[in-house]
Amino acid sequence: MQLEELRFGTELLKRGFAKMQKGGVIMDVTTPEQAVIAEDAGAVAVMALQAVPADIRKMGGVARMADPKIIMEIIDSVSIPVMAKVRIGHFAEAQILEAIGVDMIDESEVLTPADEFHVDKAKFTVPFVCGARNLGEALRRIKEGAAMIRTKGEAGTGDVREAVRHMRLIGGTIRSLKGMNEEELLKVAREIEADHDLVIECRKMGRLPVVNFAAGGIATPADASLMMQMGADGVFVGSGIFKSEKPELMASAIVEAVNNYRDPAKMVEISAGLGDPMKGIDAGTLQEGEVLQTRGW
């Protein structure tokens, strides 16, 4: 086999990588020790960060890509995929993460946006995941080359309500496409500022054309079950694990919940005796400047 016969970074490989994450939990970690706890709990991947979203909220200031040293230490500590975040539009941070060898890049509203344009993700070999609040945002990101979508929710709050709202909005809009004729589909594409072909693809598939995870405020096994029942392919848990009283227990309970979300009796067992979940903030009480989900467009 000649090396030049191999094709890298194709759409199939990028979206295929995301498919391998389905039915799984991706956990935010800030140290190799936390990464090992996540892997032992059954996480399908970890998100390597300098601080979890709840702490980023508290610290204020400019939130940037994590120190490559931390990311490399985390890569060395686990065998599951490692993801990391870049500021919206910061393609130079993305180039650095690709060179480090992270398995997926999250172009994330949790960090401070660097540009009014999102990264041109099709140019990269490494796949991207992006946040979305509605179908228009999701399809704009997919058009730019995102291989996976996650709800934005409201990161670092431990309040699942915004993730629920975003998942309903994406799912509901796709369901509404079903009875539409050609002209109406064109009108929707225009209104939500999305690519017409992608709108048609959503109608045909009855879902987003890429893997769609829930993220932003998931803090308990019940939250994970809620999002799975609403049609998520899997969940990201940010602050919810390492801001809880017993991270090991919470981590494996959320993994179990994603597998048994249809079984309330099993969910009782899974949810019992986990200690206190993260304290959190009611997402409805945030001031305008504290809201992360409105970053990106």
Add this chain to the structure above:
Amino acid sequence: MRSFRRGDGRPRVGVVAFQGDVSEHLRAMERVLGDGGSVVEIRKAGIVPGCDGIVLPGGESTTISRHLAKTGVGDEIKSAAWAGVPIMATCAGLIVICEEIVEETRFEPLGLLKARVARNAFGSQKESFEADIEVKGFASPYRAVFIRAPAIVGWSKEVEVMARIGEAAVAVRQDGLLALAFHPELTADDRFHKIFLGMIEGVD
């Protein structure tokens, strides 16, 4: 022609559905079976004994192994394999069924395939690749999709190698086991699924 477990003359194929690209495997299997059989998800113990063939999907081997051990499905699969029920294992599935994993892992593989497997043998996701490979018995090259793929770096003589990349084996058969380092469920080329169906029907 072997007789099938449910007695309606059609095979039932179970896809291990804890984590990974399960729906892609379900659809590929349904496409190949048509009206000639049924496909069922395996999420708990008690389903494997009613299956005539079992598919282990791609995903994260650590996560899938953990669920196999916790639910008892792993032991059921071992018993089924020993009883001769064919198994198709892709990517993570290949890691799960092998006898030995090169690097230290936090789980016990099922030990069915007499082979030594290296995880992420080609590197991280940016080294994932597609390639047209030569497969023993195929008339034309096969487009294989390798995603953070493992590779078989050692095997005993019961293992028949169907395809290689360099020195490593990436498609092998051993009795009722068909193990692939890549993802036939992600492409429209059903040749490996048809081989698996032949194994289930006892014609191959």
